[in-house]
Amino acid sequence: MIDMMHGARDRDRWGPVRGDGGWRFRLWAPSAERVDLLLDGRTLPMTRDDAGFWTADHPATPRARYLFRVDGRTMPDPASRLQAGGVSDASVLLQLPAPRPWAGRPWHQAVICQLHVGCFTPEGTFAAAQARLPRLAALGFTAIQLMPVGQFPGSRGWGYDGVLPFAPHPAYGSPGDLQRLIAAAHDCGMMVIVDLVMNHFGPEGAWMHHSAPEFFDADRHTPWGAAIDFSRPAVRAFWTEAALHWLRDYGADGLRLDAVHQIEGPGAADFLTGLAAEVARLTPRRHLITEDDSNTPDLREAGYDANLNDDFHHAVHVALTGESHDYYAPFAVDPVADLALALRRGQVEQGQPRAGRDQPRGRPCDHLPGTAFVNAIQTHDQIGNRALGERLLSLADPDAVRVVYALLLVAPFVPMVFMGEERGETAPFLFFADYDGDLAQAVRDGRAAEFSWEDADPPDPLDPATMERSKLGWAEDARARDWMDLTRRALAFRAAHVAPLMAQGRPEASVTRDGPGLIRALWRFPGGGALALSLVLDQPDPALLPDPDLSVGASGDRYRLTVKALA
The missing domain is CATH 2.60.40.1180 (Golgi alpha-mannosidase II)
Structure with a gap:
């Protein structure tokens, strides 16, 4: 008998499930004529149900390798928990031990450090990141937010072009390494937020296009790839299971959902609302952050903890740099007034007419508490989406940056810093990827075309040296000590005075x-x-x-x- 974790919902479950005497393998391929399971050298037929799922029950040992053959073409499991190699290699049966219990932390105590595992340390691994966590905790951080760790093509990348959202990226280490990283963060009193991309797949290795073209919305496209069709129960089940997987099987404390404004169409709103309910069933202290460019309160009213507040960032950035291109234009009229608005009500744009914008953006969010806004003055996007990847310290008066950094840490909103910011890091964070052939050249050309407003040529994103330049140096010089002292003082004040006040609403x-x-x-x-x-x-x-x-x-x-x- 197969042990199903979702009861009646098993008919929509993705990925292998272990039970008494065997494993159940499942793949949604509703228009396929034949699907076989290739398990340890054996070819085993699968049977189709009326929902389009193909199923096979067979004995196998953990770490056994398997593939699917869909209408004659061999492919990995789109819900693979572990790969034997790259994104087109065999999938591996994985049985993780249950995460060690941890009570978590209330959201009003959140102070987040966003980090890219591959660049956080010179080694670029989960294990190396684990060793650095006590230093962050000693400064007063209570959470880390991992940029996407689901497997993507090649060995280098930001992670937003992932194609196997259940499987940890092998360049960072093993699934056990990730479990140990999360457990170590908990030992330091820190939560772990995992960034999850549900609005598109990357351009290489997305086998879902072959097994289930119905997964995608043919009438819509995101800026990064084919849009997802959330009207289909199997699609909603895939992403719900992916989200719960990181929380339930690895012990993560929450998720940051990338670009949810691109999760659109029939079924999208119900999916997002339902996901919040599913996460709440795990434990009250599982937290959900959205990146939602719409500036609307709907998801936060439906159970999401917070939204990334780009308005605060834009007001600070324009006030300190004077830049006015592209999305900074609406904030270039009076950035100091916009910063005052952000301090009063969280978001600046709440549906009012604004110079530099053709249509009003957003709706009133004044009723939301400060915990509903994640503020930052630097993020991977805002640094990395520049030709030369400059941090704010390289663009503005360092004295001004110190002051707004302190403001970020003590204001009654949820602060997030980008790795190294707490140490006054000036190394760039550049865009990098690992593709070959025509796709690699297309990435180079596309990257160069993005920066018509800058008088600079971006470094080759496919050159391994570009990622190396983006790694933290962990210098222990006077500047680093000075910035760490500021961080420590500001976060001590926050813990003693600001966080308890924020708990009141x-x-x-x-x-x-x-x-x-x-x-x-x-x-x-x-x-x-x-x-x-x-x-x-x-x-x-x-x-x-x-x-x-x-x-x-x-x-x-x-x-x-x-x-x-x-x-």
Whole structure:
């Protein structure tokens, strides 16, 4: 008897399941005429049900290799948990031990470090990343967010072109290595958020196009590949199982869902709402973050914890750099006023007309608590989607960057930093990939065409040296120590004063702009406490908060932050 983990929903389950005396293999191929299972050198026929799933029950040992043959063409399992090699090689039966229990952390305590496993350390592995986690925890971080770790073609890449979203990328290490990384983070008191891409597959190795062309919406295309058809129960089941897999089988604490504004069409909204309900059934302390360009509150009202708040980033970036190209244009009119809006209500664009935008964007989100907004002043996108991958410290006055970095860490929203930011890292984070032939040249050409606004030629994304340049150096020089001291002080203040206030819910916010570059903010929380803050950007102003709990910048500096917790 096969042990099914989803009861009545097994008819839509993807991937191999182990039971008494054997394994059940399943593949959705609704228009295929014949599907065979190739298991350890044997060819075994599969049978089709009325939902289009092909099934075979056979004895096998863990680590056995298998493939499917669909109408004469051999392919791996799209729901493979482990590959014997690359994305077109055999899949491997995997039986992981249950993750070690951990109680998790409440979301209002979240302080996130986003990292790319391959660039976080010189070795670029789960094991090497594990060894560095105590340093982050000692600074006050309570979570790491892993850029996608599902398998993608080749050995180098950001992970957003993945094609096997259940299988850890082998260049980073084994499934056991990832389990141990997550357990080690928990030992340090840190949550682990996994980035999951559900809106498209990468351009190479997506065998789903052969086995199930019905998986895709022929009438729609995303900027990165064929759109997914979420009207089909089997498609919704695939992505639900992929999401639960990282939480249930690896012990991750949450997911960051990439570009959910590209999850559209019939069934998409029900899928996203249902996914939140499924995650909540695991435990209340499983957290969901969206990257949703629509600036609407719907998903957060439906159970998602937070959305990445690009508005905050854009206001800060334009205020410090003066850049006004592309998506920065609406924020170039008065970025300081936009930053004040972001501090008052989270998102800047909430449906109001804005210069630089043809149509209004977003809807009111003022009713959402600060925990519903993940703020950042640097992310992989905003750094890596530049020709030369410059970090903010290479583009703006370092004193200004220190001040807005401190603002990020103490403001009553969820802060996220990009790996190395806590140490004042200046190494670039470049776009890199690992393709061959015509696809490699297409990636080169496409990358070069993106930067007409920059007077710079991007390095070859296919050159292994491009990824090497993007790795952290972990220097222990005076600058790194100075930035780590700032990080430690700001996050200690946050843990002692800001996080407990955020647990009370949405504050009453009074944020005023009292000069060209002067913002004063007062957040009064339902439980009676308050947080006062003064921010100076590019103007001398000695009249800031008296006796602050935290101050960045000396009196009279053109960039300065003071903050104080009030009873």
